[in-house]
Amino acid sequence: MADKPRVATVSLCGCFGCHMSLLDIDERILQLVDLVTFDRTPLTDIKTLGDCDLGLIEGGVANAENVEVLREFRRRCKTLVAVGACAVNGGIPAMRNQFGLAECLRESYCDGIGVHNPGIPSDPEIPLLLNQVHPIHEVVAIDYFLPGCPPSADAIWTFLTAFLEGRPIAFPYLQIHFD
Amino acid sequence: MNVSAAVTVEGFVAESLATHGRDPRHLLQHLIRVQQRFSYVPDAAVEALSAALDVTRTQVRAAIAFYAFLHERPRGAFEIRFSDNITDRMLGSRRLIRLLIERLGLMGLPAWGRDLIRSDGRVSVGLASCTGMCDQGPALLINGQAVTNLDAQRVDRIADLVQEGIPLDRWPGEFFRVENNIRRRGLLLGNPATDGAALRRLLDEGADAALAEVERSGLRGRGGAGFTTALKWRFCREAPGTDRYVVCNADEGEPGTFKDRVLLTDYADLVIEGMTVCAGVIGARRGFLYLRGEYLYLLPHLESVLQRRRAEGLLGARILGRDGFDFDIEIHLGAGAYICGEESALIESLEGKRGVTRKRPPFPVTSGFDDQPTVVNNVETFLAAARVVQWGGYWLRGEGTDQSAGSKILSVSGDCARPGIYEYPFGTPVHRVLSDCGAENTQAVQISGAAGATLSPADFDRIIAFEDLPTAGSFMIFDDSRDLLDMVRNFAAFFAHESCGFCTPCRVGGALLRNLVEKVVAGQGSEYDLSEIRHIGAVMRQASYCGLGHTAPNHVLNTLDKFPSIYRRRLAREAHTPSFDLDAALSEARGIAGRNDPGAHIHALSGETA
Numbered sequence A: 001m002a003d004k005p006r007v008a009t010v011s012l013c014g015c016f017g018c019h020m021s022l023l024d025i026d027e028r029i030l031q032l033v034d035l036v037t038f039d040r041t042p043l044t045d046i047k048t049l050g051d052c053d054l055g056l057i058e059g060g061v062a063n064a065e066n067v068e069v070l071r072e073f074r075r076r077c078k079t080l081v082a083v084g085a086c087a088v089n090g091g092i093p094a095m096r097n098q099f100g101l102a103e104c105l106r107e108s109y110c111d112g113i114g115v116h117n118p119g120i121p122s123d124p125e126i127p128l129l130l131n132q133v134h135p136i137h138e139v140v141a142i143d144y145f146l147p148g149c150p151p152s153a154d155a156i157w158t159f160l161t162a163f164l165e166g167r168p169i170a171f172p173y174l175q176i177h178f179d
Numbered sequence B: 001m002n003v004s005a006a007v008t009v010e011g012f013v014a015e016s017l018a019t020h021g022r023d024p025r026h027l028l029q030h031l032i033r034v035q036q037r038f039s040y041v042p043d044a045a046v047e048a049l050s051a052a053l054d055v056t057r058t059q060v061r062a063a064i065a066f067y068a069f070l071h072e073r074p075r076g077a078f079e080i081r082f083s084d085n086i087t088d089r090m091l092g093s094r095r096l097i098r099l100l101i102e103r104l105g106l107m108g109l110p111a112w113g114r115d116l117i118r119s120d121g122r123v124s125v126g127l128a129s130c131t132g133m134c135d136q137g138p139a140l141l142i143n144g145q146a147v148t149n150l151d152a153q154r155v156d157r158i159a160d161l162v163q164e165g166i167p168l169d170r171w172p173g174e175f176f177r178v179e180n181n182i183r184r185r186g187l188l189l190g191n192p193a194t195d196g197a198a199l200r201r202l203l204d205e206g207a208d209a210a211l212a213e214v215e216r217s218g219l220r221g222r223g224g225a226g227f228t229t230a231l232k233w234r235f236c237r238e239a240p241g242t243d244r245y246v247v248c249n250a251d252e253g254e255p256g257t258f259k260d261r262v263l264l265t266d267y268a269d270l271v272i273e274g275m276t277v278c279a280g281v282i283g284a285r286r287g288f289l290y291l292r293g294e295y296l297y298l299l300p301h302l303e304s305v306l307q308r309r310r311a312e313g314l315l316g317a318r319i320l321g322r323d324g325f326d327f328d329i330e331i332h333l334g335a336g337a338y339i340c341g342e343e344s345a346l347i348e349s350l351e352g353k354r355g356v357t358r359k360r361p362p363f364p365v366t367s368g369f370d371d372q373p374t375v376v377n378n379v380e381t382f383l384a385a386a387r388v389v390q391w392g393g394y395w396l397r398g399e400g401t402d403q404s405a406g407s408k409i410l411s412v413s414g415d416c417a418r419p420g421i422y423e424y425p426f427g428t429p430v431h432r433v434l435s436d437c438g439a440e441n442t443q444a445v446q447i448s449g450a451a452g453a454t455l456s457p458a459d460f461d462r463i464i465a466f467e468d469l470p471t472a473g474s475f476m477i478f479d480d481s482r483d484l485l486d487m488v489r490n491f492a493a494f495f496a497h498e499s500c501g502f503c504t505p506c507r508v509g510g511a512l513l514r515n516l517v518e519k520v521v522a523g524q525g526s527e528y529d530l531s532e533i534r535h536i537g538a539v540m541r542q543a544s545y546c547g548l549g550h551t552a553p554n555h556v557l558n559t560l561d562k563f564p565s566i567y568r569r570r571l572a573r574e575a576h577t578p579s580f581d582l583d584a585a586l587s588e589a590r591g592i593a594g595r596n597d598p599g600a601h602i603h604a605l606s607g608e609t610a
């Protein structure tokens, strides 16, 4: 039991769609829990991170907390995977990079339709946003990139099983075509 | 100054159409004239050309966006572009740019795609890729005209002339003087004289005999790839088609190359004779000389040579009185796009379009201009071909090596006492060139341009020949006082700028390489980034669509192998470093939230070991 590889997952600036896709492996989740032990992940609700063999990162880096969490994952995980478009290249959240941060915040908290109590929040509890949203490999070294928005459950499954068995990672064409 | 109220945009376009015709393939040439006249291409010109030539507005706009010398928004009435090759930088161009900027009251520094334009519209300052004046730099272009040998005094004077609004034709003539600097003459440069002898021999002995001489000579293309010239001509001759075309590639865009400029200056007759002989062999009636925009100043000279040859019966209808031997040449200008030297992009550009490379095959010899069989050769190749037909194939074979007959004309620049043009027999070792041009303490030679190979002293015994060191003629020298990473930065920026954008490995890979090199320069790079450079470079070599992308990573990969210390000594200690300044990336949010507590900062060191 203790010898099973430990896996952690996290959603940084993502929509949780990649985690939902992981859950889409359906009953294979039962096989997966036989194969691995889950460490910190929204699936277990464990909030602290131990030493792991594999870390799956959803979402890009948009604020100071994302940086901190990502760095901790890099320190703790032997292998780190960018899962999904947001982690791989910033994805949808990076669309804000075309605008200034102040402009985005004003639109969200002051000028946008239906805003009550306008005013940009400022509280030490709230992590500061970065000027731009970045893919995770711009902050730490990443070992694998799993593209897709989200990558399909089958693609995630193929990756996990191949990785855990120590096989080279290769996908059938249908798992990585997106049209 | 460019703009005079008297001429409307519509009127100017109408006149251009009336003089130069309504062939849609002339679109680029019309656009260049409009740009020269108005310092940009106004919307009215886009509308008028789109209507008259029956090309869509989008196509016209795409062409304007593609070519570095065409603009949608006005540039200064004096449009200045500094040549930004590494050789210009080595001669102090950066300092001079700053000086001029200051004198003109402008702010900041020009960068690729960012020209500084003074608010009164009088002057703008931008950059250009190598303008081919490396032996007499630093150089700039002003309203398309080349200015050489810049120094602080000359720049000062230029600032005065601009401030006073003196038209270019009243500027001191020596500003525009371009020297040939021929330092060593061989087979080709030894004798510029011609009286149509090659054409006479062609007519006396017939096309088959002429082609046989070219075959016997073993002549290979001088533009870089080294394809056998006779074979190219024969393929074209035998390809099915209604018309055939001869194209002289005078784009000379490879940084550090300037020999074609000299050939077109002093040997234009022979080059044109070579084109005419080719036309006779393959049966072409029309030819084009594609002249890079940077050599605009050569246009009147070349037009006059063509005109004289027409008068002498060496060009035009019934050449040398022979019925059915009709051939004439049009000069087309380029507009600042390196990729247009690649033959299929060049043909696209000749057809008035953006210079995006074509799918190959079919090659130009079967489907080139107007989808007809077309020979594209370099300037030097045509010159050599003319002499081969005149003096016979064995004449060329008298020099050179097994696989490389004859001589190669080199453009030597960088750290040496006598930069200029040197012609050597193929087989000449690199060290011979270095000693002849007075190079001392040479650290490296970049041969065949930015796309070529970086040589370290261990390579200096190697020979210039297709079988060892092939070269399109560029030979840039770096002595041991230079930081080679400056060269790498310059070339990486060049390729990122010049990628035509058609394929991802080159468009994206080029930008990534440039960013990674800059990261290393800033002292933020890590081992990981070096391995990324290697990885991206390998993908570009393997997966790019054309030669630009295939060769673009050469300089970084070569220097990583041969001069690793220029990278290593700048690496950060961590195994991986972020690609941007994390703490600075919080600056806006800190400002908005009015915070500056320790929690509002990110520390640079992550302490990670991966």
Ligand SMILES: Cc1cc2nc3c(=O)[nH]c(=O)nc-3n(C[C@H](O)[C@H](O)[C@H](O)COP(=O)(O)O)c2cc1C
Residues within 6 Å of the ligand: B220, B221, B222, B223, B224, B225, B226, B227, B249, B250, B251, B252, B253, B254, B338, B339, B340, B341, B342, B343, B344, B376, B377, B378, B379, B381, B382, B546, B547, B548
């Ligand atoms: C990116 C790129 C730029 C090139 N630039 C030139 C050039 O400026 N002049 C030239 O003669 N050939 C250039 N070439 C080579 C041409 O595609 C072509 O091979 C050559 O003009 C053929 O003539 P040759 O057989 O006489 O050498 C370039 C090729 C590439 C891929």
Ligand code: SF4
Residues within 6 Å of the ligand: A013, A014, A015, A016, A017, A018, A019, A058, A059, A083, A084, A085, A086, A087, A091, A092, A148, A149, A150, A151
């Ligand atoms: S990649 Fe797509 S599914 Fe995954 S977090 Fe981003 S937006 Fe959501």
Ligand code: SF4
Residues within 6 Å of the ligand: B339, B357, B498, B499, B500, B501, B502, B503, B504, B506, B507, B544, B545, B546, B547, B548, B549, B550
């Ligand atoms: S390699 Fe691709 S993007 Fe680069 S110039 Fe060639 S076709 Fe264009």
